[in-house]
Amino acid sequence: MIERSPAIASNETGSRAALEAMIRFENVDKRYPGGITALQNVSLRIDKGELVVIAGPSGAGKSTLLNLMAAIEHPSAGRVCVNGEVLQDLRARSLPYLRRQFGLVFQDHRLLFDRNVFDNVALPLRIALFSRGDIPQRVRAALDKVGLLGRERTMPIALSGGEQQRLCIARAIVHRPAILLADEPTGNLDPDYAVTIADLFKSFNQVGVTVVMATHDRAVIDRLQPRVLRLRDGQILEQSA
């Protein structure tokens, strides 16, 4: 153990509020090359263990917001902080380790179609250098949660749209991330299954995972009773609890 100097200790107490915020946006703008302004002056705060839904019409900037949180995109102006770190200040070699704290459900799934279900789900574990012995059991646990247990050897191309989406969710949760960022995770699911997945996200949230989900699925929002951030034309309209 390193003995803590008083300077560091006081610094810690001074920024306790910042530490408990899992995600903070301070006056964030995002302009894409080509001149499209996807986000304008967005400030928000998501605390550890919160369950937040980002709602808004197509093109409002929901995906952009999630991509900024995951450090996939970087802001044109303003600051994005995750877990006490300012993303812009983070060195490129630390970025991968930050990203392992996330579970990402991509709007376009991004499955590997030349790998079977098992290998798709195992990818985050291999990247994080989990030992070979641990991987199968964790993969099966994740597949079980999304109802795909027993399909390990199937190729993704042989899965329905909804099954592919669930596969993507299994891959996002398999390494038990601290933050789940899900972009339209129920977009291709029938209403019954959408509710099941909503419950799954709720259950993660109940064990302390911070969940941020972009969706315009009313049934999911009703089921989860989350805090809702409403976006329109790149701006936050309202934040309801």
Add this chain to the structure above:
Amino acid sequence: MKNWITAHGAALSSALRRLVRRPFASLFEIFVLGLALALPAGLYVTVESVRGFANQHPSDPEVSVFLSLGVTSQDVAIVRERLEALADVQQAVFIPRQEAAKSLRQSPGLAEVLDALPENPLPDAFVLRLGTQDPSRIDALRGEVGGWPKVALVQADSGWTRKVNAGVRIAQTVALLLGLMFGVAALAITFNTIRLQMLDRRGEIELSRLIGATDGYIRRPYLYLGGLQGLLGGVVAVAIILAGTRALDKALSDFSVAYGTQVKISAVPWEYAAGFLGVSALLGGMAAWLASSRHLWARPLR
């Protein structure tokens, strides 16, 4: 430590899978790589053995005096007497043409050739041991003896040693330049293999980086793949060189046995072979490093 083993074990097995998944393409690439590596290395081995051979001899310069065909034993006796009278000649050993033919006959292929000829084409010869190493005196002696009657040709070792040494220096330079050229070619072959493999998997690579893969994690299997390809290419090259030196050795011994000299391509010491394999593997790894760097740096993390 455990992480390290996990990471490298996974990368190695993934590299092996990638080699085996496209067996014919892999074999082809390895073979081409082997050829590219074998050419300069083979030239180098040849040059080294020629140099070794040339350097064995200059200390006791030898002059061969070939007599005209059809000399009588009396002619031979006269030439011997005159040779032994020369101050610089320590010893004159007579090699009759029958003996030269007999030793040539020991090589299976050449016996038939000799039989097919109407008569023995080889001349009688004297091999002189000299008491001097001074090239100008050897040249003078060659000039003098060459002018005698019944003497067809005088071959002075000092002359050919000089020429061989000059030739070896040129060949060494050529081998070095060729080595550089073919080294770059080998690098380019592996570079291209790795580049295409990474392009083929760019979706997976991009996704892996998004979910927290380090550059090292992405790179590692390709480094192993490049290293393995280099190593196997090196093995092919060593095999080619071994086969080549063996064939050349046989041809040379057929040729040189006639006058009792020994020209032999020196066997490649195993340390050299191992070092060569190491260099090939390193070259492959380097090519993979370049290719993967280019791939990753062209697509920054954010």
